[in-house]
Amino acid sequence: LERRLAFLSLLTDFGIEDGYVGAMKGVIWQIAPDTQIADLTHHIPPQDVFTGSYLLARSGSYFPQGTVHVAVVDPGVGTARRPMAAKLGKFYFVGPDNGLVTFMAQMALNQGETCRYVHLTNKAYWLEQISHVFHGRDIFAPVGAHLCRGVALEELGEMMDDPILLDIPQVQQQGQSILGHVIQIDHFGNLTTDIPAHMLAGKHVANILYQTTNFGRLAQSFGEKAVGDWVAMIDSFNYLSLSIVNGNAASTLHAQFGDPVEVIFEKA
Amino acid sequence: LERRLAFLSLLTDFGIEDGYVGAMKGVIWQIAPDTQIADLTHHIPPQDVFTGSYLLARSGSYFPQGTVHVAVVDPGVGTARRPMAAKLGKFYFVGPDNGLVTFMAQMALNQGETCRYVHLTNKAYWLEQISHVFHGRDIFAPVGAHLCRGVALEELGEMMDDPILLDIPQVQQQGQSILGHVIQIDHFGNLTTDIPAHMLAGKHVANILYQTTNFGRLAQSFGEKAVGDWVAMIDSFNYLSLSIVNGNAASTLHAQFGDPVEVIFEKA
Amino acid sequence: LERRLAFLSLLTDFGIEDGYVGAMKGVIWQIAPDTQIADLTHHIPPQDVFTGSYLLARSGSYFPQGTVHVAVVDPGVGTARRPMAAKLGKFYFVGPDNGLVTFMAQMALNQGETCRYVHLTNKAYWLEQISHVFHGRDIFAPVGAHLCRGVALEELGEMMDDPILLDIPQVQQQGQSILGHVIQIDHFGNLTTDIPAHMLAGKHVANILYQTTNFGRLAQSFGEKAVGDWVAMIDSFNYLSLSIVNGNAASTLHAQFGDPVEVIFEKA
Numbered sequence: 018l019e020r021r022l023a024f025l026s027l028l029t030d031f032g033i034e035d036g037y038v039g040a041m042k043g044v045i046w047q048i049a050p051d052t053q054i055a056d057l058t059h060h061i062p063p064q065d066v067f068t069g070s071y072l073l074a075r076s077g078s079y080f081p082q083g084t085v086h087v088a089v090v091d092p093g094v095g096t097a098r099r100p101m102a103a104k105l106g107k108f109y110f111v112g113p114d115n116g117l118v119t120f121m122a123q124m125a126l127n128q129g130e131t132c133r134y135v136h137l138t139n140k141a142y143w144l145e146q147i148s149h150v151f152h153g154r155d156i157f158a159p160v161g162a163h164l165c166r167g168v169a170l171e172e173l174g175e176m177m178d179d180p181i182l183l184d185i186p187q188v189q190q191q192g193q194s195i196l197g198h199v200i201q202i203d204h205f206g207n208l209t210t211d212i213p214a215h216m217l218a219g220k221h222v223a224n225i226l227y228q229t230t231n232f233g234r235l236a237q238s239f240g241e242k243a244v245g246d247w248v249a250m251i252d253s254f255n256y257l258s259l260s261i262v263n264g265n266a267a268s269t270l271h272a273q274f275g276d277p278v279e280v281i282f283e284k285a
Numbered sequence: 286l287e288r289r290l291a292f293l294s295l296l297t298d299f300g301i302e303d304g305y306v307g308a309m310k311g312v313i314w315q316i317a318p319d320t321q322i323a324d325l326t327h328h329i330p331p332q333d334v335f336t337g338s339y340l341l342a343r344s345g346s347y348f349p350q351g352t353v354h355v356a357v358v359d360p361g362v363g364t365a366r367r368p369m370a371a372k373l374g375k376f377y378f379v380g381p382d383n384g385l386v387t388f389m390a391q392m393a394l395n396q397g398e399t400c401r402y403v404h405l406t407n408k409a410y411w412l413e414q415i416s417h418v419f420h421g422r423d424i425f426a427p428v429g430a431h432l433c434r435g436v437a438l439e440e441l442g443e444m445m446d447d448p449i450l451l452d453i454p455q456v457q458q459q460g461q462s463i464l465g466h467v468i469q470i471d472h473f474g475n476l477t478t479d480i481p482a483h484m485l486a487g488k489h490v491a492n493i494l495y496q497t498t499n500f501g502r503l504a505q506s507f508g509e510k511a512v513g514d515w516v517a518m519i520d521s522f523n524y525l526s527l528s529i530v531n532g533n534a535a536s537t538l539h540a541q542f543g544d545p546v547e548v549i550f551e552k553a
Numbered sequence: 554l555e556r557r558l559a560f561l562s563l564l565t566d567f568g569i570e571d572g573y574v575g576a577m578k579g580v581i582w583q584i585a586p587d588t589q590i591a592d593l594t595h596h597i598p599p600q601d602v603f604t605g606s607y608l609l610a611r612s613g614s615y616f617p618q619g620t621v622h623v624a625v626v627d628p629g630v631g632t633a634r635r636p637m638a639a640k641l642g643k644f645y646f647v648g649p650d651n652g653l654v655t656f657m658a659q660m661a662l663n664q665g666e667t668c669r670y671v672h673l674t675n676k677a678y679w680l681e682q683i684s685h686v687f688h689g690r691d692i693f694a695p696v697g698a699h700l701c702r703g704v705a706l707e708e709l710g711e712m713m714d715d716p717i718l719l720d721i722p723q724v725q726q727q728g729q730s731i732l733g734h735v736i737q738i739d740h741f742g743n744l745t746t747d748i749p750a751h752m753l754a755g756k757h758v759a760n761i762l763y764q765t766t767n768f769g770r771l772a773q774s775f776g777e778k779a780v781g782d783w784v785a786m787i788d789s790f791n792y793l794s795l796s797i798v799n800g801n802a803a804s805t806l807h808a809q810f811g812d813p814v815e816v817i818f819e820k821a
Binding site for chain 3: 290292294296301321323324325326327328340341343344345346347348349352469471472473505506507508518519520521522523531
């Protein structure tokens with residue numbers, strides 16, 4: 018295997034205070050020294066596999082073809098849960114088999130691409146000493162680095178076809194309305210919903226409701242509204258999102274993951 | 286254009302929790318894979334263009350010649366505010382035309398260098414899909430990456446000579462005193478002022494006042510004072526700053542941006 | 554000196570808000586443009602040299618041979634404390650001579666390797682302007698970058714053999730028990746102790762006590778216990794650590810650095 022420029026992202030719930038992420042980067046560069054490493058986020062709420070899976074797909078999709086995404090939100094570390102690698106369309110995934118892969122796999126399938134999964138069993142690609150609690154450093158980082166070096170997915174273990182996939186809440190269309198959910202709350206307090214832009218395309222939205230708060234119609238940009246106004250927009254990832262101009266909608270509304278959001282269309 | 290090693294910095298108010306910055310890095314490496322990317326900070330107070338502009342100039346000036354500084358503090362995203370790139374002496378700037386460029390432009394002009402500005406209009410250098418709310422990823426990151434590849438500034442759009450520049454508060458010299466301001470509060474609670482070292486050079490300082498608190502004379506280092514003492518020093522960027530030894534001056538004094546700071550010289 | 558791929562880590566108490574770390578990276582890349590830079594952590598508690606030294610050794614040891622670790626927790630900056638570089642087994646250290654080097658030096662000595670220390674006095678390898686308060690940028694970053702370029706340690710100043718080393722609390726074995734300490738509290742609230750795994754190997758642990766809380770015997774993984782249970786395990790760095798499954802042990806117990814932890818063995 019020759020040295021080569023490769024790309025690897027890291028997403029964890031480790032935080033950035035304790036040096037855990039640094040140790041993973043050291044391991045990666047020992048194996049694949051030319052790898053460009055990007056932190057996606059290390060602030061996934063502790064053990065929140067759903068949010069980890071969601072943000073991984075959302076940010077990870079902007080990386081170069083062949084990027085290795087190492088994701089570690091791993092409440093089952095040290096139990097029988099399988100360590101896993103996967104090829105999901107044009108990206109690699111390395112992490113625990115606990116549903117983290119769900120959104121990225123779904124994205125690949127939606128684009129007509131195939132997904133292949135490997136149960137990591139070939140310890141030749143792990144660190145020599147494996148702790149019970151830090152597979153991110155001991156298994157996932159070195160396996161990711163070996164993928165960056167060009168090792169084939171099949172070399173890493175045994176193919177498997179039953180990865181754990183999360184049960185994603187479904188958006189429901191009923192007559193003149195769509196019922197979705199708050200699926201993520203970001204740093205600015207924006208509420209991301211699971212209602213995709215294409216479900217609103219070509220229709221006339223009358224009202225967008227979060228509980229008793231009416232966000233009105235869709236806006237094109239924050240600039241259309243005044244500071245402090247409620248605003249419903251298609252966000253940068255092509256989903257409906259709810260905000261307050263220059264404010265924090267989530268804290269104002271005490272919004273939580275899973276809260277219902279309703280879009281009501283005008284009668285024809 | 287050949288592949289080449291280049292340097293790019295990122296400064297935003299996006300925080301590091303939601304993966305926004307990661308998506309920008311993915312976009313950059315798709316276009317300019319050999320680019321070394323440094324995070325300056327992603328914790329600019331939300332939509333605080335002034336602080337963003339100040340910290341960009343202060344930290345960005347230590348980078349290699351030709352570094353591309355991509356800065357996104359962008360309350361006007363989605364409105365008519367212009368997307369912009371600039372050559373400011375030896376650095377490139379890419380970001381919104383809202384004053385973010387001010388301090389870095391002033392620094393270049395103070396060093397006798399020229400500034401050239403381009404209104405970004407050539408969409409060939411943007412992502413194909415442009416959202417209304419995330420020009421950092423869709424316009425500024427790819428434009429920055431194309432500059433890293435060696436694309437000429439003029440290729441990116443139309444030259445402009447009227448960038449928006451912030452109104453920076455002026456330091457006033459009156460008889461035996463100088464009146465300046467708190468211009469930034471850092472992580473340690475140090476108060477950075479806008480009073481440059483050269484205005485104090487060769488003079489005998491009698492008192493340095495923040496409101497009713499007297500910091501006394503200038504110290505050379507923290508080591509001259511005891512733990513808990515007020516201390517006024519020339520900071521690492523050659524401006525007067527006010528601190529408490531091993532303490533947090535900003536929270537102790539309830540200090541805020543813009544608060545007046547007075548330096549009183551001894552009578553000759 | 555030829556251009557070459559090198560690795561450098563940064564550990565500081567600067568936080569990530571103010572652009573200080575960014576300025577250091579700019580300085581490094583001006584001197585050694587091919588250097589891969591990893592942040593170990595910038596959230597060492599302000600001026601906590603002990604925690605800085607501990608985390609530096611723990612995370613830094615996973616990096617490639619020859620990595621330059623630049624560490625800046627520096628309450629004595631601007632006083633007579635010496636700026637220092639060292640070769641500690643297979644790693645370089647650059648930072649203040651205030652004990653930060655302790656744990657990494659001890660680790661090298663424990664592995665039978667030698668440590669060499671240099672008092673940084675050769676200003677040819679510093680920035681031209683040296684501030685009184687930011688030697689991280691002005692001395693340690695450029696010196697670290699020159700080591701990345703291949704400059705010899707001896708070039709940087711005068712050899713010294715009396716570096717300041719911290720007084721590390723000692724673990725005591727008394728009859729049927731071991732008395733150690735909480736040595737670090739991590740992001741998850743886990744209590745790391747200074748009791749190494751090898752002191753427990755081959756013995757039957759009866760009880761592990763933190764003050765009046767009994768953690769019972771050693772567990773192999775979190776998975777053996779129920780959510781909310783106390784759990785004592787060997788952590789990923791081969792030391793005894795105390796946790797609550799899916800909880801925060803440190804805040805629940807109001808634990809602090811230095812608190813005593815006792816391991817009681819079964820009678821033979």
